[in-house]
Amino acid sequence: MNKITVLLADDHALVREGCRKMLEFESDFEVVGEAQDGRQAVALTKKHHPDVALMDISMPLLNGLEATREIHKASPATKVLILSMHNNEAYIRTATEFGAAGFILKQSPVKDVCQAIREAHQGKTYFSPDIMRHFDRLKLPLAGCAGGFDPKLARLTPREMEVLRLIAEGNTNKETAAKLGIKLKTAEKHREHIAKKLDIHHAARLTPYAISAGILENSVPIDHRLGAA
Numbered sequence: 001m002n003k004i005t006v007l008l009a010d011d012h013a014l015v016r017e018g019c020r021k022m023l024e025f026e027s028d029f030e031v032v033g034e035a036q037d038g039r040q041a042v043a044l045t046k047k048h049h050p051d052v053a054l055m056d057i058s059m060p061l062l063n064g065l066e067a068t069r070e071i072h073k074a075s076p077a078t079k080v081l082i083l084s085m086h087n088n089e090a091y092i093r094t095a096t097e098f099g100a101a102g103f104i105l106k107q108s109p110v111k112d113v114c115q116a117i118r119e120a121h122q123g124k125t126y127f128s129p130d131i132m133r134h135f136d137r138l139k140l141p142l143a144g145c146a147g148g149f150d151p152k153l154a155r156l157t158p159r160e161m162e163v164l165r166l167i168a169e170g171n172t173n174k175e176t177a178a179k180l181g182i183k184l185k186t187a188e189k190h191r192e193h194i195a196k197k198l199d200i201h202h203a204a205r206l207t208p209y210a211i212s213a214g215i216l217e218n219s220v221p222i223d224h225r226l227g228a229a
Contacts, residue, residue, distance in 0.1 A: 003030040004121045007048065009041035009064065010056040010083070015106075019054060019083075022110050029117065038062025039162075042070045045078055051121050053080045054113075055100075057091060061180075065094050066161045072099030079120035083113070087130055094153075102126035155197040163190040167203060168210035 006029055008016045016034050023029040032048045035041035039061040045053060053071060057064040068080045079101040084091060092103050101120040104113055105128040116126035156164065159180075166176040177187035195201045200209060 003028055004052060004117060005030050005032045005048065005050040006117060007031075007033045007035065007041065007044055007050040007053040007078075009035040009038070009053060009059065009067065011036050011059045012056075015056070019113075022113065023117075026114055029114075036060075038064055038067030038070075041067045042074060045071045045075050049075050050078055052101075052117050053078055054083050054117070055080050057082060057084045057086075057095075062158065062162055063165055065091070065098055066158060068095060068100050069098035070158060079123075081116055081120050081126070087128075092127075092131060103131055104128050105130060152198050156194065160190050160194050160197075163187060164194050164198075164206065164210065167191065167194075168206045170207070 006023060008019050008031060010016050010019070013036070016036075020031050020034070023031055032050050033044040035044050037060045041053065041055065041059075041064075042062065044050075053068075055064040055068060059067070062070070064082060064084075068082065071078055071080055080099065082091070082095045082100050082103045083106055084103065085106045087105060095103055102116050102125050104116050104126070108128050112128065119126045153161075162180060163176055166179060171179065173187045173191060174184055176191075177184045180187070198209070200206060
């Protein structure tokens with residue numbers, strides 16, 4: 001029997017270890033890679049072309065939502081399942097807009113996570129039961145970035161998304177340049193492009209925008225249920 005190959009992407013080693021152990025108990029799964037940030041998740045997908053990628057949202061360099069979009073382009077056969085602690089309408093809509101095959105809450109039972117992976121591999125979509133209870137509401141159009149997907153985000157390049165995230169986290173242009181390994185002038189130019197494309201010209205507005213648009217998660221305690229599996 002051919003096993004379902006799975007890529008794990010989460011910036012917390014404890015969660016990745018828990019997920020790996022959970023999947024090792026199942027005879028039809030094989031973990032082919034682990035990524036600690038979105039950029040690495042995209043690179044490992046291009047290398048291994050896993051059947052399913054289990055993706056956290058809040059990760060450094062490239063967040064899980066943007067990584068989902070890049071993976072959907074680079075390896076269309078790979079099904080991405082978002083694994084998040086937040087039952088957040090904006091995240092769910094943005095994930096599906098970017099090509100995710102489903103959205104699972106981290107507090108879900110292990111059997112639900114396994115079922116989601118199997119169904120995604122079969123070409124189906126899967127949403128945690130708590131999300132499905134509100135699915136009719138989630139299908140309604142969402143307006144702007146006030147709790148919904150902002151179409152203006154599609155104008156940003158992957159590098160601009162990285163710069164936006166770092167700026168929203170409070171990094172200066174110099175710190176952003178250092179973390180991305182680019183020149184200061186390049187970082188400043190990216191910031192100018194972001195401001196123009198999003199029509200946001202004040203740095204103080206970027207953090208609330210990034211949170212409401214699903215780019216940056218609020219700082220909340222990590223759910224360790226899967227990490228202890």
